[in-house]
Amino acid sequence: MASLALPAFPLDNRRLVGILFLAPALIYILLLVGFPFFLAIAFGFSDVTVGNTSLNFVGLRNFQAVWENDIFRQVFETTIRFTLISQLFILIFANILAIIFTQNFTGKWFARFIVILPWATPVSLAMIGWLWMLDTKYSPIDYLLLQTGFLGRGGILSDDRNLFWLATPSLSQISVIFVQVWRMTPLATVILMAGLSSIPTDILDQAEVDGSRFMRTLLQIKLPMILPIMVIALLFSMITMFGDMTVVYVLTRGGPVDYTRVLGLYSFQVGIEGGNLAQGAAISLFAFPLLLAMAILMLRTASRAEVR
Amino acid sequence: MGVLGWVLTNFWALLFTALVALVGARIAWRLHRYGATRKELSHILRRSPFYILVLVFCSFALAPFLIMFLHTFKTDGDLYRRPQPFVFRQEPTIEHLDALFNNTAYLEFIRNSVGVGIAVVIITLLLSLPAAYALARLTGRWGERAAILMFLVYLVPPTLLFIPLFRIVVLLGLKDSPWSLIVVYPSFTVPFSMWLLQGFFKAVPPELEEAALVDGYNRVEAFLRVVLPLSLPGIISTVVFTFTLTLHEFIYGLVFIADTSQRTLSVGVPTELILGDVYFWQPLLAAALIIAIPVGLAYNLFLDSLVQGFTMGAVKG
Numbered sequence: 213m214a215s216l217a218l219p220a221f222p223l224d225n226r227r228l229v230g231i232l233f234l235a236p237a238l239i240y241i242l243l244l245v246g247f248p249f250f251l252a253i254a255f256g257f258s259d260v261t262v263g264n265t266s267l268n269f270v271g272l273r274n275f276q277a278v279w280e281n282d283i284f285r286q287v288f289e290t291t292i293r294f295t296l297i298s299q300l301f302i303l304i305f306a307n308i309l310a311i312i313f314t315q316n317f318t319g320k321w322f323a324r325f326i327v328i329l330p331w332a333t334p335v336s337l338a339m340i341g342w343l344w345m346l347d348t349k350y351s352p353i354d355y356l357l358l359q360t361g362f363l364g365r366g367g368i369l370s371d372d373r374n375l376f377w378l379a380t381p382s383l384s385q386i387s388v389i390f391v392q393v394w395r396m397t398p399l400a401t402v403i404l405m406a407g408l409s410s411i412p413t414d415i416l417d418q419a420e421v422d423g424s425r426f427m428r429t430l431l432q433i434k435l436p437m438i439l440p441i442m443v444i445a446l447l448f449s450m451i452t453m454f455g456d457m458t459v460v461y462v463l464t465r466g467g468p469v470d471y472t473r474v475l476g477l478y479s480f481q482v483g484i485e486g487g488n489l490a491q492g493a494a495i496s497l498f499a500f501p502l503l504l505a506m507a508i509l510m511l512r513t514a515s516r517a518e519v520r
Numbered sequence: 521m522g523v524l525g526w527v528l529t530n531f532w533a534l535l536f537t538a539l540v541a542l543v544g545a546r547i548a549w550r551l552h553r554y555g556a557t558r559k560e561l562s563h564i565l566r567r568s569p570f571y572i573l574v575l576v577f578c579s580f581a582l583a584p585f586l587i588m589f590l591h592t593f594k595t596d597g598d599l600y601r602r603p604q605p606f607v608f609r610q611e612p613t614i615e616h617l618d619a620l621f622n623n624t625a626y627l628e629f630i631r632n633s634v635g636v637g638i639a640v641v642i643i644t645l646l647l648s649l650p651a652a653y654a655l656a657r658l659t660g661r662w663g664e665r666a667a668i669l670m671f672l673v674y675l676v677p678p679t680l681l682f683i684p685l686f687r688i689v690v691l692l693g694l695k696d697s698p699w700s701l702i703v704v705y706p707s708f709t710v711p712f713s714m715w716l717l718q719g720f721f722k723a724v725p726p727e728l729e730e731a732a733l734v735d736g737y738n739r740v741e742a743f744l745r746v747v748l749p750l751s752l753p754g755i756i757s758t759v760v761f762t763f764t765l766t767l768h769e770f771i772y773g774l775v776f777i778a779d780t781s782q783r784t785l786s787v788g789v790p791t792e793l794i795l796g797d798v799y800f801w802q803p804l805l806a807a808a809l810i811i812a813i814p815v816g817l818a819y820n821l822f823l824d825s826l827v828q829g830f831t832m833g834a835v836k837g
Contacts, residue, residue, distance in 0.1 A: 225739075226658050226739065227658070227659075229654070229658055229739045229740060230654040230658030230659040230663065231654075231659075232650075233650035233651055233653055233654035233658065234650070234651045234654040234655065234658075234659065234663070234666060236646075236647050236650070236651070237647040237648055237650075237651035237710055237714060238651070238666065240647055240706060240707075240710060241670070241673055241707060241710060241711065244685075244703075244704060244706070244707035245673050245676055245681065245707050247684075248681045248684040248685045248688065249676070249680070249681065249684075251684035251687070251688070252680060252681065252683060252684045255683060255684060255687075260687075265687070305577075308573070308577075309577060312570075312573065312574060312577075315570075317567075317570070317571070317574070318546050319542070319574075321820070323574050323577075323578055324820055324823070325816060325817065325820040326578045326581050326582050327577060327578060327581050328816060328819050328820055328823065329581055329582065329585060329812060329816040330581050331819070332764070332812065332815045332816040332818075332819040332820075333808070333811070333812035333815060333816065334767050334768045334770075334785065334786040334811060334812075334815070335768060335770060335786070336770045336786045336787065336789070336790045337785070337786060337789055337790070337807070337808035337811055337812060338584065338808065338812065339790065340789065340790055340804050340805060340807075340808045341584035341585065341587065341588050341805060341808055341809075342584055344584075344587065344588075344591070344801060344804075344805060345583070345584050345587060350599070350600070350603050350605070352587055352605035352606065355603065355604070355605050355606075394580065394581070398581075402823065402826070402827060403830075405827060406827040406830055406831045409827070409831075410831050448675075451675050451677070452677075454677070455677020455678065455679045455680065456677070456679075457679055457771060458770040458771070461770075461774075462790050475679070476677070476679030476771070479679060479683070480679070480682070480771070480774075480775070483683045484682075484683070484686065484775055489683050489686075489687065492683050493683045493684065496679050496680050496683065497680070499677075499679070499680065500680065503675065503676075503677070503680075507672055507675050511668060511671075511672075
């Protein structure tokens with residue numbers, strides 16, 4: 213009997229079981245995220261390529277070369293511009309949608325299904341749809357504009373039959389930003405919905421008793437109360453977008469010229485397609501300080517919100 | 521083509537009729553229930569901008585999917601010659617769907633994705649179920665810090681890690697093998713599902729575990745026999761979202777696997793169904809739509825549970 217009772221004793225120790233339960237996941241993550249992360253830094257300071265695997269320390273040479281590269285400067289700027297502009301629209305639309313979907317209305321389930329669809333679809337597959345929507349020759353959007361007189365001979369936008377969405381500098385950037393807004397708005401909406409539905413109902417009831425109308429409740433109670441969650445949603449989707457390369461990989465491969473090349477894609481093209489692993493790693497590492505700053509800001513907002 | 525052909529050729533008329541009929545039926549029901557009073561009519565009028573707003577948002581979200589749906593059934597002539605993207609001028613056809621399943625590697629992509637997804641879900645559950653329970657109940661302060669660390673890890677984008685991971689995958693001899701993805705994907709699914717599961721575990725009343733401990737169970741048994749069965753709905757939604765995360769992943773799949781027969785859906789469809797400059801548009805669009813609909817339905821079904829898990833996870837317990 214004693215031999216049976218003995219091994220059971222450690223399993224009652226809260227702390228010990230806690231460590232035993234947590235350890236496998238922590239170790240796995242450290243191995244698969246921590247180790248590669250430091251390897252990325254090591255690569256950045258080395259001359260490793262796909263062909264030559266020996267790691268020779270070359271100091272800051274890669275970072276210097278990347279920083280002095282005009283293409284990189286443009287890529288970095290484009291990435292930041294895409295992220296900031298699309299976040300603005302995402303925040304506006306997500307707020308409206310979150311307010312819509314925390315109301316009760318007929319057909320809500322179906323409407324929610326449709327609105328979530330862009331986020332639920334694997335990005336690369338949704339981009340195939342957009343590739344056709346923005347096609348140089350067959351774009352259905354161009355067709356609609358042509359029928360309504362915006363395009364074609366004497367058209368308001370252009371005399372041409374097409375706008376060449378993905379082939380002109382400004383339109384290609386607008387297209388990428390639009391598509392990012394299209395696919396990321398549902399995620400921000402879901403986060404904001406969580407925030408709106410966690411507002412204690414007694415506060416809203418009290419507001420109603422006090423005669424507060426819909427707009428007033430919204431502007432003076434709901435929006436201020438979910439402000440921290442809005443900041444979290446914003447930073448979350450900023451971080452997701454900053455690290456994304458799928459959209460431009462499928463839509464433009466960074467073209468025309470470099471107008472839609474973003475950091476992740478550039479690091480892929482230099483590091484994997486070009487075989488220069490060291491410089492590819494150095495490129496992606498330039499994103500790290502920004503990502504870290506956003507993450508810290510996000511956590512501080514979250515903890516401050518909890519204190520209140 | 522029969523019924524499908526008729527539906528497709530009359531698509532917009534049918535859609536419009538259905539919408540009008542639904543709205544009409546709803547208004548008629550309200551008028552029948554509350555009486556056709558002035559108050560009721562003005563209520564309907566005041567509500568209508570709200571519904572129009574919903575309709576506008578839905579149209580934007582749905583537009584590419586509608587185009588995907590219609591184009592799946594278009595003949596080449598209808599698609600490319602003097603295109604009219606919204607209507608059928610030639611009899612709809614299912615030959616492209618047939619070609620997608622029989623002449624391309626689409627079914628293989630589906631098989632690969634499902635295989636990788638199931639394996640990753642199993643690894644993720646084995647690692648994150650106990651870890652999430654530890655975070656929710658067993659560890660105090662340092663558990664909280666570990667949870668924050670996990671969250672930070674989830675925010676590390678694949679674009680920062682794919683180059684070193686590519687080297688590791690090559691060194692381990694896993695290049696072009698689905699095992700490379702099975703090993704690497706838990707690096708983002710485990711933090712995600714730990715965060716989610718933690719929320720579901722916190723929602724289980726602690727008194728039930730205390731009672732189990734009093735009854736002579738140890739901590740591990742209390743977890744296995746009391747907490748797990750009670751959190752089953754949450755676990756199922758975690759499984760669904762973990763699986764779809766693997767379905768979405770693109771960068772690792774693109775970098776680690778170059779062999780067509782081993783590629784997953786998200787990489788295989790946009791890279792392998794396009795031959796140089798030749799796009800097989802109808803099969804491409806169909807391939808995307810066929811995946812989008814079930815995943816969208818799953819998301820909608822489990823969305824409330826996702827929101828609940830995340831908000832519970834964020835509340836300090």
